Amino acid sequence: MKQLIETLKNIWKIEELRQRLLTTFLLVLVFRFGSFIVLPGIDPAALTHLKAQTSGGLLGLLDMFSGGAFHNASIFALGIMPYISASIVIQLLGMAVPYFQKLQREGESGRRKMNQITRYLTVGILLLQAPSYLINLSVQMAQAGSAMPGDWWFKISSTIILTAGSMFVMWLGERITDKGIGNGISFLILIGIIARFPDAVIKEFASRLTDAGGGLIMFIGEILFLLIVIGVSILLVQGTRKVPVQYAKRVVGNKQYGGVRQYIPLKINAAGVMPIIFAQAIMFIPLTLVGFSHSDSMRGFFGSFMSNTSWQYNFMFAFLIIVFTYFYTAITINPTQMAEEMKRNNGFIPGVKPGKKTSEYLDLIMSRITLPGSIFLAIVAILPAFASIIGINHSFAQFFGGTSLLILVGVVLDTLQQIESHLLMRHYDGLLKSGRIKGRTGGVSAY
Numbered sequence: 001m002k003q004l005i006e007t008l009k010n011i012w013k014i015e016e017l018r019q020r021l022l023t024t025f026l027l028v029l030v031f032r033f034g035s036f037i038v039l040p041g042i043d044p045a046a047l048t049h050l051k052a053q054t055s056g057g058l059l060g061l062l063d064m065f066s067g068g069a070f071h072n073a074s075i076f077a078l079g080i081m082p083y084i085s086a087s088i089v090i091q092l093l094g095m096a097v098p099y100f101q102k103l104q105r106e107g108e109s110g111r112r113k114m115n116q117i118t119r120y121l122t123v124g125i126l127l128l129q130a131p132s133y134l135i136n137l138s139v140q141m142a143q144a145g146s147a148m149p150g151d152w153w154f155k156i157s158s159t160i161i162l163t164a165g166s167m168f169v170m171w172l173g174e175r176i177t178d179k180g181i182g183n184g185i186s187f188l189i190l191i192g193i194i195a196r197f198p199d200a201v202i203k204e205f206a207s208r209l210t211d212a213g214g215g216l217i218m219f220i221g222e223i224l225f226l227l228i229v230i231g232v233s234i235l236l237v238q239g240t241r242k243v244p245v246q247y248a249k250r251v252v253g254n255k256q257y258g259g260v261r262q263y264i265p266l267k268i269n270a271a272g273v274m275p276i277i278f279a280q281a282i283m284f285i286p287l288t289l290v291g292f293s294h295s296d297s298m299r300g301f302f303g304s305f306m307s308n309t310s311w312q313y314n315f316m317f318a319f320l321i322i323v324f325t326y327f328y329t330a331i332t333i334n335p336t337q338m339a340e341e342m343k344r345n346n347g348f349i350p351g352v353k354p355g356k357k358t359s360e361y362l363d364l365i366m367s368r369i370t371l372p373g374s375i376f377l378a379i380v381a382i383l384p385a386f387a388s389i390i391g392i393n394h395s396f397a398q399f400f401g402g403t404s405l406l407i408l409v410g411v412v413l414d415t416l417q418q419i420e421s422h423l424l425m426r427h428y429d430g431l432l433k434s435g436r437i438k439g440r441t442g443g444v445s446a447y
Contacts, residue, residue, distance in 0.1 A: 010423055017181070017422045024180030027172050028191055034076045034165065035069035035195075039158050042073045042137070046146030050137060064404060067192030073137055075165035078129055079192070080185055083170045085281040086121040090114055095331065122170065123163060130162040131155070182415040190411040193404045196395060204396035222392065229383065229401055233409045236376060237272065240265040241369050243362070245347045262347075264338070266365060268373040271328035273406045275374070276381050278328070279320035280403050283313070309385045318378035325374035335362035380406065 012018055038044050054063035054071040063070040066079030094100040094114075103110035134155060138148045148154070169188060176184030208219040242263040339358040341347075348354045352361045383401030388394050398404045 007423075011419065014422055017419065020179065020181045024176050024182065024187070027176050027180060028187075031076070031169065031172055031188055031191065032067065032195070034168070035067045035074050036072055037075050039073050039075060039077075039161060041149045041154055041158070043141075043146055044073075046141045046144045047071065047073055049140040049143045064196050064398060065189055065192050067188075067195045069192075075161050076169055077133060078126060078162050078166045080166065080169050080173065080188055081281060082125040082129060082166055083118070083122045083185070084277055086118045086125055088278050088281055089121060090118050091331065119167075119170075123167070126163040126166050127159065130159040133162065134158055181418055182411065186407070186411045186414065189407055193408055197399065200393065200395035200399065204393045207393055222396075226400060229380070229405065230409065233380060233401070233405055234413070236269050236373070236380065237406070237410050237413060239268040239373075241268060241365065242266075243349060243365060245342060245349055264362075266333075266362075266369065268369050269325075269377060270333050270366070270370070270373075271325045273403070273410045274328045275321045275324035275377060276403045276406055278324040279317055279381075282320055283317060309388050314382045314385050318382055321378040321381055322374040325377060326370060329366060329370050333366055335359045335366065338362055377406075 011021070050073065051071045062079070062081065065081055066074075066076060068074075069076040069079060090100065094104050100114065103114050106113075134148075138150075141148050170185070173184030173188050176182065176187055178184075180187075204222065205219055208215060208222075242265055245262050245264055336359045339355060339362060342349075342358060343354045349358055349361060352358050380401040381403065384397045384399075384404075387397035387400040392400070399408075
């Protein structure tokens with residue numbers, strides 16, 4: 001406790017860090033307040049069916065990412081996911097389309113162009129998702145015995161408001177990245193997840209105190225299991241395979257360089273939480289298609305992919321996670337470049353020839369550790385479905401793995417790592433006495 005208080009004092013002494021934390025806090029407040037501003041013309045009392053609809057399934061995840069803005073019919077209802085979906089599309093195009101490959105090689109100017117294209121694509125996705133959201137909202141309000149304004153002016157104005165709201169959330173994320181602490185887009189998703197946690201714990205506690213709930217012992221067992229899953233998730237985020245690199249001796253003048261052995265830490269989960277984010281964004285497609293479809297057969301087919309406890313959803317979700325783990329690892333880890341860097345610095349892996357052989361060796365190692373890493377990531381991602389099946393409250397089950405827990409763990413580690421870097425740079429003790437906090441490689445921070 002004494003060390004914690006001393007660390008907080010050190011954080012407050014650093015003016016830049018203090019300003020960044022205060023800026024982050026204020027921007028997060030704006031985000032949270034906006035989550036409760038209801039669309040003009042909507043009766044908040046008539047949203048009971050919408051809240052019930054978002055208590056589970058895919059809509060529950062979307063509501064969690066938006067911090068409850070979805071079930072509040074807020075101006076921020078569509079959240080940040082359309083921007084992430086657009087970013088996924090642009091990254092995929094960067095691997096297949098020569099124009100985008102050229103932009104990736106142009107450095108900062110190319111990155112700015114790609115960001116601009118991503119924003120345009122985000123607006124396009126929002127203009128499709130907003131009408132779908134309004135159609136679903138109309139159905140849910142009708143079931144609650146209320147009615148949504150049906151004139152075209154309301155539909156057009158609400159579509160514009162929802163689109164502008166999501167773009168404003170994106171802007172808030174960028175401001176947190178530039179002026180605050182942590183990676184803004186990741187941080188806003190984290191805040192949306194944390195906002196649901198207290199209510200989820202209270203509901204689960206209340207349900208376990210009932211006669212058929214299993215009592216306090218069951219609740220304590222669930223908390224212990226949750227802590228175990230959190231620990232495993234941290235290992236998954238931080239786990240590495242060290243590859244030894246020997247640097248040859250060389251003499252320049254009277255000085256000797258090299259002759260030391262170092263290690264390249266290759267992450268078991270080099271893609272971080274991005275495969276889950278990618279897969280989750282793809283799984284939101286059925287939601288949009290159902291909103292526009294008037295066919296019962298289409299609704300039935302895509303509806304099976306909207307329940308996170310159905311085998312169709314979990315099988316496809318796990319498969320996409322494994323595929324995207326390989327994909328994102330391939331675009332973030334370049335064995336050829338690593339081999340060239342080692343060769344340029346007179347480094348080599350013992351028993352492996354420099355150059356192409358080293359590149360092939362590193363690629364082989366990455367392939368071997370990525371497979372179990374991707375499978376384990378997929379298992380953790382679908383754990384909430386099994387938690388729901390065995391009777392745990394759905395809102396609480398979302399924290400037993402899956403997107404919410406891994407994003408929470410990854411973003412918290414990233415944020416703590418940035419705070420620790422500020423402390424160590426100014427010669428203060430870090431957040432931990434022994435060792436350094438390891439952030440993740442790859443994440444929503446890429447945006």
